[in-house]
Amino acid sequence: MKRxxxxxxxxxxxxxxxxxxGCGGNLGSxxxxxxxxxxxxxxxxxxxxxxxxxxKQDRIYxxxxxxxxxxTYTSNFREYKYDYKGSKFLNRDEYERGDRWITFFTPDGxxxxxxxxKVEPAYEFRQVAHDMRDTTFTERDGVLYVDENGLxxxxxxxxxxxxxxxxxxxxxxxxxxxxxxxxxxxHIKDYYQKAYVDTKKREIPxxxxxxxxxxx
Numbered sequence: 399m400k401r402x403x404x405x406x407x408x409x410x411x412x413x414x415x416x417x418x419x420g421c422g423g424n425l426g427s428x429x430x431x432x433x434x435x436x437x438x439x440x441x442x443x444x445x446x447x448x449x450x451x452x453x454k455q456d457r458i459y460x461x462x463x464x465x466x467x468x469x470t471y472t473s474n475f476r477e478y479k480y481d482y483k484g485s486k487f488l489n490r491d492e493y494e495r496g497d498r499w500i501t502f503f504t505p506d507g508x509x510x511x512x513x514x515x516k517v518e519p520a521y522e523f524r525q526v527a528h529d530m531r532d533t534t535f536t537e538r539d540g541v542l543y544v545d546e547n548g549l550x551x552x553x554x555x556x557x558x559x560x561x562x563x564x565x566x567x568x569x570x571x572x573x574x575x576x577x578x579x580x581x582x583x584x585h586i587k588d589y590y591q592k593a594y595v596d597t598k599k600r601e602i603p604x605x606x607x608x609x610x611x612x613x614x
Contacts, residue, residue, distance in 0.1 A: 449585075
């Protein structure tokens with residue numbers, strides 16, 4: 399009888415250990431994913447065409463994780479972009495005098511005197527309305543899974559990032575997304591350099607970047 403009770407206790411102990419460990423991996427870890435994360439999504443083009451940043455813009459997604467238990471999180475999303483607000487033709491008068499005709503649109507290329515149009519593009523940073531609802535996540539063995547569809551985000555501890563395919567979420571400290579904004583600004587600058595400056599179509603002495611009041 400005593401031997402039977404001993405076996406029963408051992409069996410119950412094994413069952414408890416199995417239940418605690420979970421069937422699909424361990425729930426929870428020492429890694430805390432709560433806080434703010436962000437990533438940049440560039441526009442999709444066909445046939446590997448260059449992105450025209452006057453018509454299409456990068457999107458910045460900011461994700462905030464809130465820990466609700468040892469192994470579960472809720473998240474909310476915010477979306478931002480730089481809207482193209484138009485360009486100023488800085489040397490229109492001088493350009494038209496050299497060509498002796500009036501330009502109704504900003505031209506590409508030099509006038510008859512070899513003068514390039516000087517153009518100053520302007521962009522405004524704003525928050526974009528979206529229909530993405532709050533999402534819940536569950537962690538198993540250091541991997542975050544989206545409860546709704548099973549999409550997984552693997553933690554890269556060397557770079558402190560969450561990776562899912564080509565999407566890489568970078569941790570944002572104190573809600574400061576200035577690094578992401580600077581990266582998007584550089585994409586825009588590279589576009590104008592390649593499309594206009596390198597091709598001798600226009601001079602781009604400056605690009606104006608401003609923030610809309612509700613996006614700060």
